Amino acid sequence: MTASSRPDHPRLRRSAGDRRAQLVQIGLELLPTTPVQELTIDEVARQAGISRSLLFHYFATKREYYTAVTRAAADLMWEHLMPAPGTPPEEQVEGMLDRYVGWVETFRETHLAFVRGAAGGDPWVAEVYQETRDRLVEVALTTLELPDSALQRQLVLAWLAFAEELIGQWAAEPTMTRPELLALLRDVLGRLTR
Amino acid sequence: MTASSRPDHPRLRRSAGDRRAQLVQIGLELLPTTPVQELTIDEVARQAGISRSLLFHYFATKREYYTAVTRAAADLMWEHLMPAPGTPPEEQVEGMLDRYVGWVETFRETHLAFVRGAAGGDPWVAEVYQETRDRLVEVALTTLELPDSALQRQLVLAWLAFAEELIGQWAAEPTMTRPELLALLRDVLGRLTR
DNA sequence: CGGCTTGCTGAGCAACGCTCAACAAGCTAC
């Protein structure tokens, strides 16, 4: 049916690393438009210009593939959120919160897809997401110099869910100024952890 | 392989309503153990003792089937949360919150599966969940006699996310007494909406 | 019994995840 043997593609050979990166990249680009579970191997292979079989050479299973994609998305966000080295502790949470809002503003679609895909369905994917949240809680607890109790952990986690939802909603329909939003989030976190 | 034509099942014929209800019921029972997307038509049909084809007679598509299941789950919870008629308004939110905690305590697995399945993947299923949340926000705004602004709506929605996460965590590992939890949730909601 | 409604089935198609044996691109060794 489809002329897969186009004459202008003389069988390009890539290094293993390159190919892997390319496939993950394609996954990242597809994420916003396609629910994770509906992402088909066929489609990814087609976009990469390779056969289905090759994808299974790099990722033994479909699940393995899209957990890799999810992890890549998480890493991108994490990298963006992390404070510049040397930032004084009391400014770290402040800055991360600010950058998180910026992240959601910029990559609204992608971020929503990430959160959705992570929360729903597959446990493996959910785990990647949970790791990220746990790391965020970790940072919050240490830089705010809070006691590392189960209670505090739960409160910060719940606050994260609160922040995520509010920022998502706010990005879709701004009901206050950006500084007001940030102040509100900080305020709630402050009250909760005291 | 499987002897599907057991002699002791002399082709039982059910009314359309009964069959539909049975199929949805099976879906509800399967939900806690099976991520929504992994729920296969084959399995459901097998448990119901019918052919795959019949399921497609009642639900034109798989999606239609498990949105029906999700909606049934949402209705069950909603029914449980609704205050008894005649309850004075100032006690309604109080009672619903209490019953919600109870609901999560009792059906932790099922509820988690519901939230997960709803948040993730399929937009149609997500819609069912969003409806429920919207209805909850509606009730909260009216019984608390709050102005129905976009801002208030967002805050209550975000608080719902907060409550959901905290209650879920707390049910898994109780870090405070039940009344303390309820008081905390009420307090946060109260501060937010003022 | 004949005829009607309607719950119900089996065969089969297309799409998808996944396997496997084999091909071939690019490098090194002689």
Place this chain on the structure above:
DNA sequence: GTAGCTTGTTGAGCGTTGCTCAGCAAGCCG
């Protein structure tokens, strides 16, 4: 330059799953 090795790459094909369709049969009516 050609023999040989490594390894990126493919095509054919299998099992499962969502979905279709033509037709069977259970129960009811006359």
